[in-house]
Amino acid sequence: MDYSIRAVRSDEWEKVRELRLSALRDPIAHLAFLDTYEDAAARPDSFWQERTEGASEDGPGTVRQFVAEAPDGRWLGTASVLVERAATETFFGDVPEIEQTHVVGVFVRDEARGSGVIDALFAAAAEWSWSSVEPRFERVRLYVHAENTRAQAVYKRLGFVETGVRVALHGSEDAQEMEYELRRPA
Template identity: 75%
Template sequence: MDYSIRTLRADEWEKNRELRLAALQDPVAHLAFLDTYDDAVARPDSFWQERTLGGSESGAGAVRQFVAEAADGRWVGTVSVLVERAGAETFFGDVPEVEQAHVVGVFVRDEARGSGVIDALFAAAVEWCWSLAEPEIARVRLIVHGENGRAQAAYRRLGFAETGVKIPLGDEGTYELEFAVLRPAAVG
């Protein structure tokens, strides 16, 4: 499959909306996303415009969204990264001890799975994290449902390891796991 990885542009809200809605229709969406298709499809255009601006190169800088674009212009995958500051409460309610980034919104269309798209998306996202001068990111994390074996296997293959943090969910015995990769040591 021929594709390129790039940062989302602020004017691409319609394509961003379409890809998110496709992600929310995936058979494991209930394990992978904090959103539902019904809620997302009902949101006004202004929501998608703001969301897209926030993750674009034109955004405030605390969020960056990457897309995999096929040669025909169709988006086949996406990943977003949220910068989380040390000592500040995150969207998820925890307070990191170090400057970190949080990978969210991971999705690759069925037809692109196994083609290297996820590897390229993660490489771009993690490289962006390490490139930040302020804050200097110490680690990149993600949270994955304990029953989402497909995602866990992909994250391990990409160099992420379980940290031992388990987040209980509302259902008894159901949980999410934190995975992370640490900033490489400087050479020289």
């Protein structure tokens, strides 16, 4: 399968919305995303425009969304990277001791699974993280639902290791998310 990996552009909000809505229709979306199709579909265009601009190649640099693009322009998958600064509370309520990034919103369309798209998206996320000089990120982390064994297998294959940290899934007393990390190469 032929594709290229790149950061989204600020004017591509409609494609960002379409891919996100497709991701939220996936049969295991309830294990992979902290969002629902219904909520996302109801958001106004301005939400998607701001989200895309903030994660674009010319955005402020605190978020970067990468996409796998087929030669015909169709987006096959995505992964976003959030900057998490040391001594600053994150979305999950923790306060990292080191500078790090956090991969979120990972999705690959059915027809592109097994083609290397996920590997290329994660390579772009890691490369973006390691290329930062100030701050210098020491690790890339992600959270994965304890029942999402498909994603766990992929992350382990890509070199991520479980840290032992678990957090309660937002809105659930029983569901747990497991933290995985990839440390900066020596």
